[in-house]
Amino acid sequence: MNFIKISESSKMKVVGDYPQSQNMSEGYSASTNDSLYKTNWNAAIQQLNLDSFVLSRKAKLTDMISSVTVNSEAAFIISDRMVHVLSKFSKPKESQLFNASIIYKEALCTNYKVLFIYDLGLEYIDFSNSLFLRKSFFDFRKSSEIQFLDKQGYLNRLNHDISSGDLNSYDPINLKLKTEDIQFDIVRISLGIKGFLVSERLAEELSNVGFTGFDLQPVNNLDFIIS
Incomplete structure (x- = not known):
């Protein structure tokens, strides 16, 4: 299958304002355990x-909604109409769907969900043929190229960074994907892609139905992707 990156649209003519939601409703608690402000977007949510x-x-009401409180690299706010179409396509079992509500022009819209995928998709990266730029969170002048033998090598490096307190980001210089191993129509790839890929057939369906609020970009058009 061919894959396409799907992301929230930031085009003003499409969404009106970006992000469309910049705050939660009055009285929303940021301190409770179920708060968006405390969410770990890399593990299942209770x-x-x-x-x-x-x-x-200025924001428009679209089928996909952008928000400062939802990590768009891990989850999307989408309309029930869009959820219905997605239900016909395959996704990882490490997926969760939560009821959500939108306040638009003082009206409450309850026909929305948050789709969250907590599988990071690292198994779809060919680490041995990819190259990353390691950059310090604390000193932007400290950077170096790094390559990993495999997924475990990358995870070991992350654990080393955490234990040593030397936190770094790993941005792709060259990223090779194992798209032939992807068996789903939508997946999250947290490293490099930092978001979601959808199959060509799902992208076509979303476009044909006329859903709004998202952009599609062929993965091969990303300048750091190598074949």
Whole structure:
């Protein structure tokens, strides 16, 4: 299958304002365990308070909604119409769907969900043929190229960074994907792609139905992807 990156649209003519939601409704608690402000976007979530996303005055109501409180590299706010179409396509079992509500022009819209995928998709990266730029979080002048033998080598390096307190980002210089191993129509790839890939057939369906609020970009058009 061919794959396409799907992401929230930042085009003003499409969404009106970006992000469309810049705050939660009045009275939303940021301190409770189910708060979006405390969410770990890399593991299964027990409870999530999604009441409610407030759209800005200029924002349009679209099928995919951008918000400062949802990590778009791990989850999407999408309409029930879009959820219905996605249900016909395959996704990893490490997926969760939560009820969400939107406040648009003072009206409460309850026909939205948050789709969250907590599988990081690292198995779809050919580490031995990829190259990354390691950059310090604490000193932007410290950077170096690094290559990993495999997924475990990358995870070992992350654990070493955490234990030593020397935190770094790993940005792709050259990223080779193992798209032939992807058996789903939508996957999250947290490293390099930092978001979601959808199959060509799913992308075509989303476009044909006329859903709004997202952009599609063929993965081979990303300048750091190598074949």
